[in-house]
Amino acid sequence: MLELFKKLPQIIPEAYALGDISVKPFKNILVCGMGGSGFPGYLLKDLIDTPVEIAQSYTIPKYVSKDTLAFIISYSGNTEETINMLRRTRKKTKNIVLITSDGKLAKEKEKKVLVPTGMQPRDAIPYLFFPMWFILKQKGIPEVISAVKQINIKEAKSLAAKIKNKIPAVYASYQHKAIAMRWKTQFNEDAKILAISNVYPEMDHNEIESDFKKVFTILLRDQKDHPEIRKEMDLTQRRMHAHNILLKGKSRLAKTFYGIYFGDLTAYYLALLLKKDPYRYEFIEKLKAKLKNG
Template identity: 30%
Template sequence: MNIAELKLEYDRSDMYGVISNMPDQIREALKLAEDFSVEIDTESISNILFAGMGGSAIGGDLVRSILENEFELPISVVRNYNLPEWAGETTLALVTSYSGNTEETLSAYKDAMEKGCKIICITTGGKLLELANNDKVPVLIIPSGLPPRGAIAYCSIPWLLIFASLGIIKNRSNEIESMVLELENVIKEYGNYDSSQDNLALSIAKRVVGKIPLIYVSAGSFGVIGKRWANQIQENAKMLAYTNELPEMNHNEIMGWHLTGLSKESILPIFIISSSYHPRVNLRFDITSKLVEEKRGEVVRISPKGDNLLTQLFSLIIMGDFISYYLSLLNNIDPGPVDIISELKEQLSSKN
């Protein structure tokens, strides 16, 4: 079966449409944030903390990646039931739960209230909206009906505009709008599965089938990409996938490429390389990928599209999303359902 036939057979939740709709989601996220008003005394803020899980938390990772080289305040992302002990009255806690019912995030929200943090929430509804309304905490309500992992723009873009409205970063609306135009071309390229057209996302997916992908990125702003790619492959294609960062990988994991006890055909290394990396990191990528290629015999090297960090990050997100999507079809699996996660949540809720 070709991709068009596999799509018709297995994509019952229209994950293709969710991925392809990213530019419109970004535009809608911009509009929602522009219409959202919040007043917070920013003079006393000493740190910013995102609280969330899964697809909701990745938005915090993305915002931190975009801002970490221009932002003076430390930014943390917490994926847990409790906030760090240092969180308190000078912490701006940004709580995101797409469903509004994520138990870890609800617990983190309550902890933020107890610690006296300044809080803003993003959600579609659920218990988080109810708690925030009762506590008179500002809430940005975003559209429902998506899988949380498909709402990354709703869970990231608004924070950039909210920060700008609070006067703690520059307004990036024009930059975001320009990026959207570029992303539309990215989607046309990676979303075109006609066999007569070159499609790097589909080509990589075909190379990954039957293997465990190991995704390598630079520490810093691109760490979110490794996490996003691995998570999307895990949830959409129902496959194991892992990520690591250079230069740290050069001090330990590189020794694992002796592949003792493993066949070299079982793992596919993917190196995401950007001109935005530190020059010495790029040198490490060049040397490391060649050393791994000698051991493995096959590696994938990828460079992002775009001439600025924002565009490079979102173009890589779209590429990784399409890779995971095509992998799901090639694995004869509907990318939408996450049955084991649902079963886990049911068993947890029965223990309350």
């Protein structure tokens, strides 16, 4: 994790350049992918105005059509659900881009982005997300690199120590839903603990009634959040004994990746404190094997 983090200023522009692919005009976007390979779709949904749908099953939405641009993402290239979604997508649109490192997807006929092998899918986020950003003619890479360089590793390590032996509950504004989700899934996979994520203002209509004594609450704050959401966070943080993390960066894209990697580092150090191997996935692999063998 640390080696990857240190190389991000080189990895991010390299990943962005891989998206030098032309696509046909489109009215909406479909992103198909599971786990770490599907997560870039949530980032895209948060960051652009074009309608984005994320499919994470064996099927795709019925309204997918010739006006849909589809990104089919599987880092391994062999994910069963994703291959099934590709087959169904072909029947609805020819405007398809595959993003993979190897496997069955790498051998398919559609336009594709081939990314480096040898990584965990969730570590490969720059390679799975930034090619889409290039294809969609989006900018802002220097701002992302600048924001990531502002992350203080010691702060992440200190936060991990505070979370130890508690259930982390991570909240953000609705526009940063994907960042909160990423924190949750990293705590799940790295530290092997249960975690919660939700967004404002929705959480103030249900979760605010919960007992927060056994959880460690984290608020991901953005100074450009809607004024009413900032007010709600101010009013509820005392009840939740919340720890505030300010998302730094000059753009939403930059703030997003600041938040992602601050969370990734925190989860990594929490795993070490709990004496867990952040790259051992015992139950995920057992489930995959059982499904494959029937």
